[in-house]
Amino acid sequence: MADAAVLHAPITRKVPGRFWIVPPAALLALLFFYPLVLIVQQAFTDDSGMANVAEFVRVLHARFFLNALINTITISVAATAGCLIVGLVLGLILAFVPFPGSGVIARLIDTFIALPTFLVTLAFTFLYGSAGMLNAGLMEIFSLQAPPVNFLYSTWGVVLAEVTVYSPFVLRPLLAAFSLVDRGQIEAASVLGARPFRIVRQVILPAAVPALIAGGSLCLLLTVNEFGIVLFIGAKGVITLPLLIYSKAIQESAYQVACIIAVINIALSLGLFGLYRFAAGRLGA
Amino acid sequence: MSVPAFTGSNVMDVDAAKIRGAGSNVHFDKVSVAYGAHVVLHPLTLDIAPGEILAMIGPSGSGKTTALRAVAGFVRPASGRIRIGATDVTDLPPYERGLGMVVQNYALFPHMRVEDNVAFGLRAQGADKALIGERVKDSLATVGMSGFAKRYPRELSGGQQQRVAIARALAVRPRVLLLDEPLSALDAQIRRNMVEEIAKLHRDLPGLTILYVTHDQTEALTLADKIAIMRDGRVSSHGPTAELYRRPPNRFTAEFLGRANLLPVTVAEGAAGPKGLAKARLGDAVLAGAARGEKPGDKTLLCIRPQHLSLTGDEEHTNRIVGTLKEVHWQGELTHLVLDVDGTPVRVSATRLPVSLPERGSAMPLFFAPGDTSLVPEDVRG
Numbered sequence A: 001m002a003d004a005a006v007l008h009a010p011i012t013r014k015v016p017g018r019f020w021i022v023p024p025a026a027l028l029a030l031l032f033f034y035p036l037v038l039i040v041q042q043a044f045t046d047d048s049g050m051a052n053v054a055e056f057v058r059v060l061h062a063r064f065f066l067n068a069l070i071n072t073i074t075i076s077v078a079a080t081a082g083c084l085i086v087g088l089v090l091g092l093i094l095a096f097v098p099f100p101g102s103g104v105i106a107r108l109i110d111t112f113i114a115l116p117t118f119l120v121t122l123a124f125t126f127l128y129g130s131a132g133m134l135n136a137g138l139m140e141i142f143s144l145q146a147p148p149v150n151f152l153y154s155t156w157g158v159v160l161a162e163v164t165v166y167s168p169f170v171l172r173p174l175l176a177a178f179s180l181v182d183r184g185q186i187e188a189a190s191v192l193g194a195r196p197f198r199i200v201r202q203v204i205l206p207a208a209v210p211a212l213i214a215g216g217s218l219c220l221l222l223t224v225n226e227f228g229i230v231l232f233i234g235a236k237g238v239i240t241l242p243l244l245i246y247s248k249a250i251q252e253s254a255y256q257v258a259c260i261i262a263v264i265n266i267a268l269s270l271g272l273f274g275l276y277r278f279a280a281g282r283l284g285a
Numbered sequence B: 001m002s003v004p005a006f007t008g009s010n011v012m013d014v015d016a017a018k019i020r021g022a023g024s025n026v027h028f029d030k031v032s033v034a035y036g037a038h039v040v041l042h043p044l045t046l047d048i049a050p051g052e053i054l055a056m057i058g059p060s061g062s063g064k065t066t067a068l069r070a071v072a073g074f075v076r077p078a079s080g081r082i083r084i085g086a087t088d089v090t091d092l093p094p095y096e097r098g099l100g101m102v103v104q105n106y107a108l109f110p111h112m113r114v115e116d117n118v119a120f121g122l123r124a125q126g127a128d129k130a131l132i133g134e135r136v137k138d139s140l141a142t143v144g145m146s147g148f149a150k151r152y153p154r155e156l157s158g159g160q161q162q163r164v165a166i167a168r169a170l171a172v173r174p175r176v177l178l179l180d181e182p183l184s185a186l187d188a189q190i191r192r193n194m195v196e197e198i199a200k201l202h203r204d205l206p207g208l209t210i211l212y213v214t215h216d217q218t219e220a221l222t223l224a225d226k227i228a229i230m231r232d233g234r235v236s237s238h239g240p241t242a243e244l245y246r247r248p249p250n251r252f253t254a255e256f257l258g259r260a261n262l263l264p265v266t267v268a269e270g271a272a273g274p275k276g277l278a279k280a281r282l283g284d285a286v287l288a289g290a291a292r293g294e295k296p297g298d299k300t301l302l303c304i305r306p307q308h309l310s311l312t313g314d315e316e317h318t319n320r321i322v323g324t325l326k327e328v329h330w331q332g333e334l335t336h337l338v339l340d341v342d343g344t345p346v347r348v349s350a351t352r353l354p355v356s357l358p359e360r361g362s363a364m365p366l367f368f369a370p371g372d373t374s375l376v377p378e379d380v381r382g
């Protein structure tokens, strides 16, 4: 075997097309790395063009930045937790409770991924907004003067909208993982005396941990960077990092501040993306 | 690392004594199962006595697994009741039936160590820590896997995994052990050993009632006290293993269990004499065989096993037929011959051959003892 390989290697070996790395690399550099470098550079340059590191430190300690950071983390952690719970419950039902049409439901939920995020927010406004169906109905029934349900215009409104939009991102890998769970194991557990809840905890979930981590970290990543939903709901005082970048750059033309926040936002995203890749790798995706 | 046989030595403790008495009977009372309009189990009535091993055998798709899963609680009967001991379990969920089950692909929990797999059922049933520790030790010792407690299933061979699966099922002290083709995934050599070890396990736990589903007749013949032969969702025959083998009640049973030769004969004389032998005619030959109440003139089948046919006659082997030699297959300890007797292929398994065998195509006599034969009715269906 080894001899044959040595004999044939020089003949069959082809010069790899090294050249082909150039176009994608150039494109990547032009469209992605160059702007990234510009942003980082801008973060350390004041708006008159002078190098300025002090501003970076000042922004890091500023109230508006810390508030936005806390908001961003609160919302994305809460939304991710919500996605995990909703995804898990839906996934368990779809995968393990036999009912006709479960496949159709799963695919329907899947198509959610294809929809623009603000669409859901718009629907929410119709449903739960001040003039939405829920409030109108309640005001009608109980003869109220003001809309009784106002949660939509708060952190929790944003969280609810994000949970709705991003749960499919957890559901999808979960369903894939669930489909690989050996039904024989579930039956064995059942015969041994385990009730459904124990089976979920000790047999099904351990098999779904990588999927939960992958789906959860993807949700974290997407909710940290969510812009459309937060903007659309326009909850008073709910400013997240992307929204802050937007308002600093577009409304106040404070480019250095915007870039400083952007750098932090990017660092946060890359960290979460690393987590996602790690989990997805363990999942074999 | 080599695996010791099921030792069974630890099974002599107090707890094990409880299993001995703990066996329950399993009663199928007109149980039928249908998937939609497709009836896969026709009303089945069958009783497995406490401590009995019942082997359910039959061709693929005959409803064996379905019957077993109905006992486990995974298949809901369309009609009929299933009782285990005094309990009607028909409406109980699987986790309240107190059974053990082992299936072909082991179904061990991959993320748990062997000891946690074995402890699973006891934990689910809320047993206390000390008892769990003791039972896990006992169960693993019973299947000879004590040295593997800390391993994960993926670190075990197929045979070892199956031992753990058996230990896991035994740890909860089931009233009934359900085995669905437990050895099918193993290769022939290991399978033979495991059959012997399961037999030994049952000698150590004689109270344990076992429903053993298999399509392997050797496993059934080796292990079972009784055999139920399934065909198209019905029990084709059911009885003590040796009796079913010696006096098969129909053609299907005779052929499925031990591939018997069945010669179409016409009864000449009904049962007579102390041995209850009837006389039957096959062409010119008159043969004696164990009767089943046939009357002269009845057309029936004479059942004779390949290993009971001899190439030489003596005072015992008094029946004589003549066939044409078609094929000879030498297989080491056995030689298989195929002859044509009046248009019926007849298989012979001979341990000893005459110095010179006749040429293929030439006529050759075969001898057999009347006591080794029985008259078997043709199947009513099929």
Ligand SMILES: Nc1ncnc2c1ncn2[C@@H]1O[C@H](COP(=O)(O)OP(=O)(O)OP(=O)(O)O)[C@@H](O)[C@H]1O
Residues within 6 Å of the ligand: B035, B038, B040, B058, B059, B060, B061, B062, B063, B064, B065, B066, B067, B215
């Ligand atoms: N979930 C199901 N839905 C529809 N039909 C089924 C289902 N499970 C089994 N069947 C049918 O029921 C019949 C009996 O199946 P069963 O699994 O009991 O056979 P078996 O005797 O165990 O066969 P094998 O030796 O191949 O395991 C078969 O015709 C099979 O196609």
Ligand SMILES: [Mg+2]
Residues within 6 Å of the ligand: B064, B065, B066
């Ligand atoms: Mg089967």
